Amino acid sequence: MRHLDEYRDPLAIRSVLSRIEKALVRPATLMEVCGGQTHAILKFGLDQVLPPKLRLIHGPGCPVCVTPLEQIDRALAIAATPGVIFCSFGDMLRVPGSHGDLLLAKARGADVRIVYSPMDAVAIARREPSRPVVFFAVGFETTAPANAMAALVAMREGVRNFSMLVSHVLVPPALEALLSADGCEIDGLLAPGHVCVITGQEEYETVSRRFGIPIVITGFEPLDLLSGVLAAIEQLETGRACVENRYARVASAGGNAAARRVVGEVFEVCDRKWRGLGEIPASGYAFAPAFAAVDAERVFGLEDLRVDEPDDCPSGLVLQGRLVPTRCPQFGARCTPDHPLGAPMVSAEGACAAYFHYGRTAAEGEEARA
Amino acid sequence: MCLAIPGRLVSVCGAEELRAGEVDFGGVRRPTNLAFVPEAQVGDYVLVHVGFAIAVIDEVVAAETLDALTALDVLRDDPDSLARFEASLPAMAEQPKLRRLH
Numbered sequence: 001m002r003h004l005d006e007y008r009d010p011l012a013i014r015s016v017l018s019r020i021e022k023a024l025v026r027p028a029t030l031m032e033v034c035g036g037q038t039h040a041i042l043k044f045g046l047d048q049v050l051p052p053k054l055r056l057i058h059g060p061g062c063p064v065c066v067t068p069l070e071q072i073d074r075a076l077a078i079a080a081t082p083g084v085i086f087c088s089f090g091d092m093l094r095v096p097g098s099h100g101d102l103l104l105a106k107a108r109g110a111d112v113r114i115v116y117s118p119m120d121a122v123a124i125a126r127r128e129p130s131r132p133v134v135f136f137a138v139g140f141e142t143t144a145p146a147n148a149m150a151a152l153v154a155m156r157e158g159v160r161n162f163s164m165l166v167s168h169v170l171v172p173p174a175l176e177a178l179l180s181a182d183g184c185e186i187d188g189l190l191a192p193g194h195v196c197v198i199t200g201q202e203e204y205e206t207v208s209r210r211f212g213i214p215i216v217i218t219g220f221e222p223l224d225l226l227s228g229v230l231a232a233i234e235q236l237e238t239g240r241a242c243v244e245n246r247y248a249r250v251a252s253a254g255g256n257a258a259a260r261r262v263v264g265e266v267f268e269v270c271d272r273k274w275r276g277l278g279e280i281p282a283s284g285y286a287f288a289p290a291f292a293a294v295d296a297e298r299v300f301g302l303e304d305l306r307v308d309e310p311d312d313c314p315s316g317l318v319l320q321g322r323l324v325p326t327r328c329p330q331f332g333a334r335c336t337p338d339h340p341l342g343a344p345m346v347s348a349e350g351a352c353a354a355y356f357h358y359g360r361t362a363a364e365g366e367e368a369r370a
Numbered sequence: 371m372c373l374a375i376p377g378r379l380v381s382v383c384g385a386e387e388l389r390a391g392e393v394d395f396g397g398v399r400r401p402t403n404l405a406f407v408p409e410a411q412v413g414d415y416v417l418v419h420v421g422f423a424i425a426v427i428d429e430v431v432a433a434e435t436l437d438a439l440t441a442l443d444v445l446r447d448d449p450d451s452l453a454r455f456e457a458s459l460p461a462m463a464e465q466p467k468l469r470r471l472h
Contacts, residue, residue, distance in 0.1 A: 001377075119403060
């Protein structure tokens with residue numbers, strides 16, 4: 001397909017790999033923030049062809065993985081309410097809650113439906129006016145505009161049986177938490193290209209200045225990823241630290257103003273709990289007061305539900321790039337995509353799932369580079 | 371979750387938040403909301419995420435990016451790097467290897 005295939009050209013990949021090898025003098029650790037980038041790196045084997053002196057660690061950019069247990073439990077409670085139609089992106093159905101997951105709830109009779117777009121959930125609510133329809137609004141800044149638009153359209157059209165369980169999270173506050181942590185080994189960041197399509201790069205410039213770290217806005221195809229790596233290495237080797245955009249064909253410096261306007265109308269910034277990372281101030285979106293009528297937490301009286309995270313899955317360490325999935329004692333044994341202990345083994349963007357699906361083992365993976 | 375796919379806009383209808391169109395993804399066509407890309411015209415390539423176009427792909431920048439990445443094939447004078455790359459080619463295969471470890 002156009003605008004994808006060109007970025008998988010072996011000759012060009014060869015050329016950029018060679019340039020990375022030439023540019024890299026000192027060992028460096030880069031974090032790719034987005035789980036989609038993690039999966040592409042493993043799918044295309046980039047981790048196995050980059051120089052051993054370069055270490056890629058995987059960031060928390062998987063909204064499914066960082067959705068806290070209590071939000072899954074809220075979803076399960078709503079889905080189990082008689083008459084409710086609970087709509088969600090497919091990834092969320094197998095994330096374990098305290099007692100089962102949404103797929104199990106569906107098997108037990110709950111009306112749980114996978115939708116492609118939040119607007120599909122609004123359409124279901126129009127078609128079924130006598131039943132409450134709830135959409136599980138999960139995602140980063142990329143997904144927030146679509147979910148905000150669904151809430152806006154439902155309010156304007158008076159679709160009174162529609163509400164949304166919101167669990168939106170924001171990337172820059174999480175990056176600040178990671179970079180502030182003791183023992184942080186991150187030398188440079190590959191920023192999530194599709195988040196930046198919406199937000200632009202201003203917030204990333206603040207992070208880059210504050211921590212003196214190169215940040216490269218990076219896409220998702222092999223050439224995009226290698227181009228991002230090359231730009232970060234060139235900055236490190238020349239002692240520079242700034243934001244560079246290597247995904248400019250879709251991500252402009254100013255982002256998407258029309259999308260941000262809708263987000264600003266519907267949501268307001270709030271503190272959010274991240275699975276594995278704890279509460280991070282001003283790191284999420286909640287509904288603005290004018291949209292209380294579509295806030296499922298209020299509609300179903302679940303605002304005060306609090307649940308502690310289980311301790312049998314070290315997902316927090318994986319999400320901070322401090323534990324390579326294959327070094328988790330549960331990996332591939334008690335924890336597989338068929339029987340996941342934690343969200344990173346479930347999600348299409350989870351680092352554990354990527355290592356499992358693309359056949360990485362401790363022997364041929366990170367220990368070979370150590 | 372942040373997955374977004376480029377496709378070609380083949381039709382447009384409606385206005386404002388309900389402005390929509392059909393986007394062709396290599397033969398598969400999907401209805402797509404165009405509220406966030408008011409500048410998008412039929413024939414443009416747009417980036418689509420959860421049923422919404424979130425950007426119009428800048429063809430000029432795309433061409434410049436590819437030119438910059440493919441213009442200089444430094445491997446021709448670097449046989450060691452080329453040999454290492456050729457040796458790594460099997461690892462570049464796209465086929466996932468489903469495997470149980472225990």
